[in-house]
Amino acid sequence: MKDLFYRIQQNKGPLGKWAKHAEGYFVFPKLDGPIGNRMKFNGKEVITWSINDYLGLANHPEIRKVDAEAALEYGSAYPMGARMMSGHTEVHEQLELELAQFVEKESAYLLNFGYQGILSTIDSLVSKDDVIVYDVDAHACIIDGVRLHHGKRYTYQHNDIESLEKNLIRATKIATQTGGGILVISEGVFGMRGEQGKLKEISNLKSKYNFRFLVDDAHGFGTLGKNGSGAGNEQGVQDKIDVYFATFAKSMASTGAFVAADKEIIDFLKYNMRSQMFAKSLQMVLVKGALKRLDMLRSRPEFKNNLWKNVNALQNGLKNSGFDIGSTKSCVTPVYLKGSIPEAMVLVKDLRENYSIFCSIVVYPVIPKGLILLRLIPTASHTLEDVSITLEAFSNIREKLEKGIYKRLSQAISSSA
Ligand SMILES: Cc1ncc(COP(=O)(O)O)c(C=O)c1O
Numbered sequence: 001m002k003d004l005f006y007r008i009q010q011n012k013g014p015l016g017k018w019a020k021h022a023e024g025y026f027v028f029p030k031l032d033g034p035i036g037n038r039m040k041f042n043g044k045e046v047i048t049w050s051i052n053d054y055l056g057l058a059n060h061p062e063i064r065k066v067d068a069e070a071a072l073e074y075g076s077a078y079p080m081g082a083r084m085m086s087g088h089t090e091v092h093e094q095l096e097l098e099l100a101q102f103v104e105k106e107s108a109y110l111l112n113f114g115y116q117g118i119l120s121t122i123d124s125l126v127s128k129d130d131v132i133v134y135d136v137d138a139h140a141c142i143i144d145g146v147r148l149h150h151g152k153r154y155t156y157q158h159n160d161i162e163s164l165e166k167n168l169i170r171a172t173k174i175a176t177q178t179g180g181g182i183l184v185i186s187e188g189v190f191g192m193r194g195e196q197g198k199l200k201e202i203s204n205l206k207s208k209y210n211f212r213f214l215v216d217d218a219h220g221f222g223t224l225g226k227n228g229s230g231a232g233n234e235q236g237v238q239d240k241i242d243v244y245f246a247t248f249a250k251s252m253a254s255t256g257a258f259v260a261a262d263k264e265i266i267d268f269l270k271y272n273m274r275s276q277m278f279a280k281s282l283q284m285v286l287v288k289g290a291l292k293r294l295d296m297l298r299s300r301p302e303f304k305n306n307l308w309k310n311v312n313a314l315q316n317g318l319k320n321s322g323f324d325i326g327s328t329k330s331c332v333t334p335v336y337l338k339g340s341i342p343e344a345m346v347l348v349k350d351l352r353e354n355y356s357i358f359c360s361i362v363v364y365p366v367i368p369k370g371l372i373l374l375r376l377i378p379t380a381s382h383t384l385e386d387v388s389i390t391l392e393a394f395s396n397i398r399e400k401l402e403k404g405i406y407k408r409l410s411q412a413i414s415s416s417a
Helices: 006-010 016-022 061-074 090-102 114-125 140-147 161-178 199-207 263-272 284-299 301-320 341-355 384-402 405-409 411-416
Strands: 038-041 044-048 107-111 131-135 153-156 182-187 212-216 243-247 257-261 333-338 360-362 371-376
Touching: 016 341, 044 384, 061 284, 090 107, 090 257, 090 284, 107 114, 107 263, 114 140, 114 182, 114 212, 114 243, 114 257, 114 263, 131 140, 131 161, 140 182, 153 161, 161 182, 161 199, 182 199, 199 212, 257 263, 284 301, 301 333, 301 384, 333 384, 341 360, 341 371, 341 384, 341 405, 384 405, 405 411
Parallel strands: 131 153, 131 182, 182 212, 212 243
Antiparallel strands: 038 044, 107 257, 243 257, 333 371, 360 371
16 A cells, blocks of 8 residues: 555646746746736736736726725625525625626526636536536536536537537437436637637537537636627527526636526525535625626726727737637637747747746647647737737747757756656
């Protein structure tokens, strides 16, 4: 028998093994200063392309004022306890009502965190007789929700409707035997590569197969659809989505989330969702702050317009310069380059130190070996000057990558990994 920690001591995991070279710089970096298009990294101003503050609300003076006033009035503890027990208020209900109306559903329920919230939504929606069919590229919180499921689950190839149909046929056979139902799960926007989930095509399959549809619209809420009401609205199929989820952690620039559906389903979730029944209610500061943010989202189209002006400038600029940005149909802007993890590290360091560009890198195992993904998140607070500086920097680093400069510089890292 081995000591429990033996495995951990031997193998730090696919990302953890790079910690010696990466920590504090590529991972766990410390960005200082007010949240915005320019922040400080290691004491130097950088253009920040790695923050999901899509609408630029995080540091908006009206929002900061509401947040501060709510903190003064309620502190950060109120209300204490879970919603069901002692953590329920009229303001929570008000926010739920407004969110439900905004996303065109009968009812909504607040979640204290997005991750646990959707995990627990999945857990509550299915029993062991049910079958889950979900996109293979789903976010970790969906995967973890599926992990709790005691029945069958199938993945379909990313955004591949043929593969989804094959799995719906398998799922239908199983559900017919067990007497259960089928839950299909997609994201509204896939956060790594920026593709929209094929919500329309998936919804159309409802005429052939009997399933319920759950959409995680973390990146679509606030950025797509009428006034930012999400990817379902953008694709004209919001009414075909049975359970709609979005987080406050992106466009709303806050913490918390919500799930929206028919009243019957939300009433069920209120009494059965373990992450909310056995955990503290969303704090009043966040609820008051979310009401203000939602109001700005609905009534001030300039934030979304500015966001898309910057998205279009950045994505068109990259495409015109010959960069591969995949098939993004959202604000998430991936730039694919060919190279190893050590090369990616040297390249990103060059971007930060010599071009003052701060963006996230994504490498294997999140994407296939040999690819480097630089992930840029344009926001409403960026400027066209930020875009043109970035485009020039990207052309320069691509040239260095192609000339093998980063490969040479990365040899020390490769040999010690
Ligand atoms: C698709 C998706 N779902 C859910 C979450 C979790 O949201 P939260 O940060 O509110 O826990 C995220 C956050 O990264 C996400 O990208």
